[in-house]
Amino acid sequence: xxxxIKTALVLSMLTGTLAILLTFSKKWFGNGHKTELTINNRLxxxxxxxxxxxxxLHDNDIQIPASCNSKGTCCECxxxxxxxxxxxNAQEQGCLSEKEINDGIRLSCQxxxxxxxxxxxxxxxxxxxxxxxxxxxxxxxxxxAEISIQTKSTIDYIPGAYIQLQFIEDDDLKEKxxxxxxIYNFDANADVLGFLxxxxxxEQVMEKLQQFKNKKLFMSDVSEPSELADLTICDEKxxxxxxxxxxxxxxxxxxxxxxxxxxxxxxxxxxxVYKDDSELAAAxxxxxxxxxxxxxxxxFITGQEATVKTIRKHLLIRKYDHKKIHYxxxxx
Amino acid sequence: MIEINxxxxxxxxxxxxxxxLSNFLGMCSFIVISxxxxxxxxxxxxxxxxxxxxxxxxxxxxxxxxxxxELEYIRYIVFIITIAAFVQLVEMFIKKYFKGLYSSLGIFxxxxxxxxAILGASLFMIIRQYGLIQSLxxxxxxxxxWTMALVILSSINIKLEKAPIPKHLKxxxxxxxxxxxxxxxxxxxxxxxxx
Numbered sequence: 001x002x003x004x005i006k007t008a009l010v011l012s013m014l015t016g017t018l019a020i021l022l023t024f025s026k027k028w029f030g031n032g033h034k035t036e037l038t039i040n041n042r043l044x045x046x047x048x049x050x051x052x053x054x055x056x057l058h059d060n061d062i063q064i065p066a067s068c069n070s071k072g073t074c075c076e077c078x079x080x081x082x083x084x085x086x087x088x089n090a091q092e093q094g095c096l097s098e099k100e101i102n103d104g105i106r107l108s109c110q111x112x113x114x115x116x117x118x119x120x121x122x123x124x125x126x127x128x129x130x131x132x133x134x135x136x137x138x139x140x141x142x143x144x145a146e147i148s149i150q151t152k153s154t155i156d157y158i159p160g161a162y163i164q165l166q167f168i169e170d171d172d173l174k175e176k177x178x179x180x181x182x183i184y185n186f187d188a189n190a191d192v193l194g195f196l197x198x199x200x201x202x203e204q205v206m207e208k209l210q211q212f213k214n215k216k217l218f219m220s221d222v223s224e225p226s227e228l229a230d231l232t233i234c235d236e237k238x239x240x241x242x243x244x245x246x247x248x249x250x251x252x253x254x255x256x257x258x259x260x261x262x263x264x265x266x267x268x269x270x271x272x273v274y275k276d277d278s279e280l281a282a283a284x285x286x287x288x289x290x291x292x293x294x295x296x297x298x299x300f301i302t303g304q305e306a307t308v309k310t311i312r313k314h315l316l317i318r319k320y321d322h323k324k325i326h327y328x329x330x331x332x
Numbered sequence: 333m334i335e336i337n338x339x340x341x342x343x344x345x346x347x348x349x350x351x352x353l354s355n356f357l358g359m360c361s362f363i364v365i366s367x368x369x370x371x372x373x374x375x376x377x378x379x380x381x382x383x384x385x386x387x388x389x390x391x392x393x394x395x396x397x398x399x400x401x402e403l404e405y406i407r408y409i410v411f412i413i414t415i416a417a418f419v420q421l422v423e424m425f426i427k428k429y430f431k432g433l434y435s436s437l438g439i440f441x442x443x444x445x446x447x448x449a450i451l452g453a454s455l456f457m458i459i460r461q462y463g464l465i466q467s468l469x470x471x472x473x474x475x476x477x478w479t480m481a482l483v484i485l486s487s488i489n490i491k492l493e494k495a496p497i498p499k500h501l502k503x504x505x506x507x508x509x510x511x512x513x514x515x516x517x518x519x520x521x522x523x524x525x526x527x
Binding site: 003006007009010014015018019021023026029085087088089090110111112114222 | 364393397401402405406409410413414417419421424427428431432434435436437448500
């Protein structure tokens with residue numbers, strides 16, 4: 001009996017002492033200093049140093065997929081580290097291909113944030129969704145609809161900027177659509193922002209907007225103007241961008257198959273109406289001849305895939321530098 | 333207590349009675365970590381530190397707590413608890429001050445707890461009836477010996493990367509063969525000191 005009590009006493013005293021020691025030393029060693037984590041060169045987080053990158057991102061509501069509870073076996077939490085990537089451990093070597101390793105991709109659950117670090121993430125992951133609602137949908141002209149979005153806060157708006165709207169169809173299934181809209185403000189109120197859409201070209205989007213007229217949606221932050229181009233070429237899909245850039249005094253062109261009733265003050269030279277690809281090519285040729293499009297310009301083409309491809313192809317044939325032609329497909 | 337010069341024990345633990353090469357204790361991390369020298373050196377240092385400190389702590393616990401209370405039979409539990417707590421401390425320390433080492437050691441740092449060489453050192457010290465200074469130097473010597481073996485093996489492994497080894501021998505198989513040869517080589521020290 002005596003020996004049992006003695007054993008219990010000795011063991012509990014030993015474990016107790018060690019537990020207290022560990023708790024205190026955790027306080028001593030554990031509280032790391034803070035450091036900066038830069039995401040996509042714009043979002044800067046102030047983070048604790050002793051955490052893994054994955055933990056830090058999850059704590060900041062950036063949901064990197066991961067399923068193995070930081071063991072480094074599911075190989076899902078890959079993140080591109082744009083500052084000097086840390087050395088790898090065995091788990092990472094097993095998960096990553098040679099190309100990924102050279103590109104600076106690491107498993108975020110194995111990387112500790114120590115010094116200031118910068119990483120690149122897909123934009124979808126770092127959007128800070130805020131609730132908003134549709135204030136009105138009105139006809140701007142026969143072809144165009146103007147949509148106003150009521151936001152909760154004041155919006156700083158720069159011509160050429162865009163927001164993304166998230167339509168959540170079903171909360172349980174997490175079924176959602178994300179659509180990008182270029183801002184074209186026509187309301188003086190700073191907490192209302194609007195955009196113009198071609199009704200026929202954007203049938204599905206218009207339908208969705210009608211459907212969500214009285215429901216809550218979520219909007220992203222207002223972006224920086226997507227491209228600081230010398231010339232922006234828009235088409236029917238991006239007519240809102242065209243108008244906002246025209247009023248902001250930026251160099252822009254509208255390439256369209258149909259004639260819009262646009263305000264008279266817009267220089268008709270900025271609008272190119274064409275019927276088929278050959279006419280578009282001829283019009284582009286004319287622009288090149290009159291030096292409206294030169295090869296020293298940074299170009300940004302945005303709109304339907306077919307139009308963008310035709311314009312880009314033509315410019316490439318004319319030996320324009322492909323690095324100077326930026327483009328985006330608004331809908332595939 | 334046994335009468336041996338503590339320095340003899342230190343050198344014997346490093347060379348003739350090398351924990352790894354004469355008793356083959358602590359093989360698991362030895363095989364996996366032996367791929368590059370800085371990491372091997374880091375793990376070696378951690379093991380040496382843990383081994384030295386735990387032999388001393390365990391010595392004090394054994395002779396001043398367990399023996400007077402006639403509780404020698406729970407020494408395994410006591411030793412392991414001490415080692416586990418100590419490894420936690422070392423882990424926190426390395427995590428805070430040596431981030432690179434921490435991530436390259438990965439899972440093997442907390443696994444020092446179950447490194448048999450460390451428990452082995454504590455148990456040998458009891459079996460061989462060492463005194464306090466002898467135990468301290470025995471722990472230190474064993475740790476240095478283990479580190480030495482690990483560093484030598486990892487340097488050999490770097491050379492082996494470019495050597496024409498049969499495909500199926502690569503990795504652990506070759507490591508065992510090399511360890512065997514190293515053990516034979518270390519037997520050459522046997523005339524030097526003995527314990």
